[in-house]
Amino acid sequence: MEPSPQHSYGGHPPNSGSASGFTIPLTCHRTRIAADLTALPTVRASFAGFLAASGVPDEDRPRWELTFTEATTNAIRHGALEDPYLHITLEWWAEDAELCLAITDPGSGPPSNLAHAPFLPEDPLASSGRGLYIIADFCDTHEHWSSPLGYRQILRKRYPFLTTPLPGSADLDGVLIELATAYECMSAFHRFGTALISANGPASLLESAIENIALVQQPAPDFLRVFLAPTILPEIRDELATCRDVLTHEHAPPTVANVLATSSSTIWDRDSSIAGDPQLHHYSHGCAFPIIADGKTLGCVVLAARNRPSAFTPTELSNLRTLTDLLGIALANANLQVHRDDESRALRELEIAADIQRTLLLPPPAPTSPYHEITLRHRSIYEVAGDYLEARLDAHGQLVLCTIDVMGKGVSAAMLAALFRTVFHIELERPENAEKPLGDLLRTLNLALTAQLEPLTTFITCALARVKRDDATGTAIAEIASAGHCPVLALSPAGPAAQIEPTGPPLGLFLDAEYTTTSLKLAPNNPDYPDTLLMVTDGLYEWNDGTTWWGWENLVGLAALHARHDPDTFWNEILELATCRTSHHSDDMTLLHYRIL
Amino acid sequence: MSTKKILVADDEAVTLRLHHLIITRAGYETALFPDGASALDHAAEVAPDLAILDYDLPGQNGLQLTQAFRADPDLKDIPIIVVTGLREQEVAQSLRDAGANEIILKPFSPTLLAKSMEQFLALPA
Numbered sequence: 001m002e003p004s005p006q007h008s009y010g011g012h013p014p015n016s017g018s019a020s021g022f023t024i025p026l027t028c029h030r031t032r033i034a035a036d037l038t039a040l041p042t043v044r045a046s047f048a049g050f051l052a053a054s055g056v057p058d059e060d061r062p063r064w065e066l067t068f069t070e071a072t073t074n075a076i077r078h079g080a081l082e083d084p085y086l087h088i089t090l091e092w093w094a095e096d097a098e099l100c101l102a103i104t105d106p107g108s109g110p111p112s113n114l115a116h117a118p119f120l121p122e123d124p125l126a127s128s129g130r131g132l133y134i135i136a137d138f139c140d141t142h143e144h145w146s147s148p149l150g151y152r153q154i155l156r157k158r159y160p161f162l163t164t165p166l167p168g169s170a171d172l173d174g175v176l177i178e179l180a181t182a183y184e185c186m187s188a189f190h191r192f193g194t195a196l197i198s199a200n201g202p203a204s205l206l207e208s209a210i211e212n213i214a215l216v217q218q219p220a221p222d223f224l225r226v227f228l229a230p231t232i233l234p235e236i237r238d239e240l241a242t243c244r245d246v247l248t249h250e251h252a253p254p255t256v257a258n259v260l261a262t263s264s265s266t267i268w269d270r271d272s273s274i275a276g277d278p279q280l281h282h283y284s285h286g287c288a289f290p291i292i293a294d295g296k297t298l299g300c301v302v303l304a305a306r307n308r309p310s311a312f313t314p315t316e317l318s319n320l321r322t323l324t325d326l327l328g329i330a331l332a333n334a335n336l337q338v339h340r341d342d343e344s345r346a347l348r349e350l351e352i353a354a355d356i357q358r359t360l361l362l363p364p365p366a367p368t369s370p371y372h373e374i375t376l377r378h379r380s381i382y383e384v385a386g387d388y389l390e391a392r393l394d395a396h397g398q399l400v401l402c403t404i405d406v407m408g409k410g411v412s413a414a415m416l417a418a419l420f421r422t423v424f425h426i427e428l429e430r431p432e433n434a435e436k437p438l439g440d441l442l443r444t445l446n447l448a449l450t451a452q453l454e455p456l457t458t459f460i461t462c463a464l465a466r467v468k469r470d471d472a473t474g475t476a477i478a479e480i481a482s483a484g485h486c487p488v489l490a491l492s493p494a495g496p497a498a499q500i501e502p503t504g505p506p507l508g509l510f511l512d513a514e515y516t517t518t519s520l521k522l523a524p525n526n527p528d529y530p531d532t533l534l535m536v537t538d539g540l541y542e543w544n545d546g547t548t549w550w551g552w553e554n555l556v557g558l559a560a561l562h563a564r565h566d567p568d569t570f571w572n573e574i575l576e577l578a579t580c581r582t583s584h585h586s587d588d589m590t591l592l593h594y595r596i597l
Numbered sequence: 598m599s600t601k602k603i604l605v606a607d608d609e610a611v612t613l614r615l616h617h618l619i620i621t622r623a624g625y626e627t628a629l630f631p632d633g634a635s636a637l638d639h640a641a642e643v644a645p646d647l648a649i650l651d652y653d654l655p656g657q658n659g660l661q662l663t664q665a666f667r668a669d670p671d672l673k674d675i676p677i678i679v680v681t682g683l684r685e686q687e688v689a690q691s692l693r694d695a696g697a698n699e700i701i702l703k704p705f706s707p708t709l710l711a712k713s714m715e716q717f718l719a720l721p722a
Binding site: 095097160172173176177179180183184186187188190215216217218319 | 610611614615618619629630631635638639702704705706707708709711712
């Protein structure tokens with residue numbers, strides 16, 4: 001019967017590049033021998049040992065040894081012509097359920113007709129000529145080819161299950177252990193990633209990370225704790241400390257306290273270093289790793305065992321460090337969550353405040369008259385009114401001008417401004433207040449506001465001006481009262497004519513505060529008298545370009561140029577200056593301009 | 598008491614070797630197969646105590662192999678762990694429906710795999 005193996009033959013390697021073809025695996029045994037037949041028995045014995053270790057069935061082993069002998073003899077005799085200065089290379093390995101043998105000699109291989117159709121010699125007693133036939137008859141595949149490097153053949157026989165494809169290579173074992181460690185880490189990161197998506201808060205994420213550690217310990221540790229360092233923000237520390245196996249640094253035993261202080265690991269193996277630790281000295285083996293993320297020590301994880309048979313292996317310690325890194329991510333995430341919550345809350349507050357501003361604090365249109373010109377301008381930095389301004393008629397039809405500045409920003413400032421506005425409107429409607437000095441109106445407002453703000457440490461600065469026109473002369477008397485507000489500037493055609501300083505403390509602080517009233521005569525276009533009042537908030541002039549404050553004096557100087565006739569140009573120039581010279585202007589800006597006509 | 602034997606089918610040679618390392622270190626024997634067909638052909642002969650099947654096998658995949666095991670009177674009671682990189686719920690459900698005892702996602706934890714093996718092998722036959 002003619003053998004019918006799968007042959008391939010040519011001038012290039014068959015199956016090159018394929019996993020099952022030319023690639024020689026890490027497990028390959030490689031031997032280089034002189035082309036001397038006396039070297040054959042030793043190397044064949046080594047091959048026989050490999051056959052046994054690989055689980056090749058007993059009945060196949062003699063045939064493999066015969067095949068090995070024939071192929072190697074051919075290589076020595078015909079390939080290297082038994083020249084002891086030439087060499088034969090022998091390789092064997094098991095891969096993908098195949099046992100493989102490769103032989104390389106310096107020759108050019110057998111004649112192609114013999115290579116393609118090996119046959120038995122006619123003389124059954126012939127001492128040679130049967131090698132290729134035996135190979136082809138026994139192996140599943142016989143690949144062989146010539147190249148400038150010589151003649152190479154690879155013999156393969158398939159075994160559906162080789163009991164051990166690992167011929168005891170320490171190198172390969174090392175690689176596989178590294179691979180197992182890498183798998184362990186990837187798996188842990190994957191589980192943690194899944195937890196990151198499904199966790200409903202930092203505490204559950206931390207618990208998940210701790211479970212991750214406990215899950216892969218074998219045997220299970222007798223002691224597993226996570227200690228939180230003071231770097232965990234107080235807002236989240238108490239919540240995290242309610243998690244199972246989590247404690248704050250106040251409860252850390254001395255060994256852990258040292259790890260937290262030095263950010264250095266401690267590993268003990270039946271040694272005395274732990275003897276003085278009141279909590280941990282019961283445990284024969286253990287390790288304490290600092291939990292570090294983003295350069296900060298956020299805590300410490302401690303694993304300990306009472307009667308562990310052996311020390312932690314390098315692989316176990318490596319895996320634990322990886323899992324500790326995951327704890328670091330969980331804790332850093334908790335800290336980050338606090339910051340995000342704060343930012344989110346602040347943003348939400350600003351949105352609410354902006355809504356209050358739009359609905360409650362929009363200044364109503366100023367009363368119109370042929371005898372005056374009023375301009376109201378406001379620019380809010382936070383889209384929120386910490387400032388408020390209004391021009392309104394009182395119960396006697398007198399014009400009252402008002403600017404206020406509430407301490408603080410956001411919702412509380414907007415709410416306080418709204419509260420002021422309500423009280424201001426109520427009091428302005430009372431006829432008796434129209435008859436009292438303006439300082440008394442401030443006193444009334446202060447009483448109302450202080451009573452309501454008493455539990456709070458906040459206040460409002462306010463400037464009021466009430467204009468009483470004298471129809472006979474075309475002039476007016478402006479009463480001015482100020483509760484801790486910035487000066488009111490009076491301008492005449494000749495320039496700044498007066499600035500009225502506060503006449504009492506801010507509103508909302510002292511129940512017994514008193515406010516005086518200052519009066520000015522206003523006359524249109526008369527250099528001897530002011531005709532314009534500028535009422536502002538400090539945001540209009542208290543800004544700096546990084547080195548110097550712009551300040552009140554500069555505002556007065558700019559106002560002297562064209563604020564009387566052209567308040568919009570004045571306003572726009574200040575805005576432009578503030579925008580160009582400061583990277584971050586942090587206060588509202590308000591201008592109330594009045595000019596008698 | 599004879600050493601328990603675990604059948605592994607995986608077409609990745611390195612993964613097959615990794616399984617071998619994990620299993621032999623846990624004290625069990627292996628029977629390794631590079632595809633589903635050869636695993637099924639020899640499973641009765643090997644008579645494993647547990648089978649670990651890769652889902653993405655050439656020819657017969659892990660699901661079909663699980664179904665074939667469960668349909669074979671000699672193999673139907675062998676606990677089966679399927680290892681897969683597929684996250685779809687449908688895959689997991691179809692494997693469970695077919696009779697897989699556990700599904701382990703890649704990248705798998707060697708420690709957890711060893712724990713699972715011990716859990717199944719500790720069960721009374």
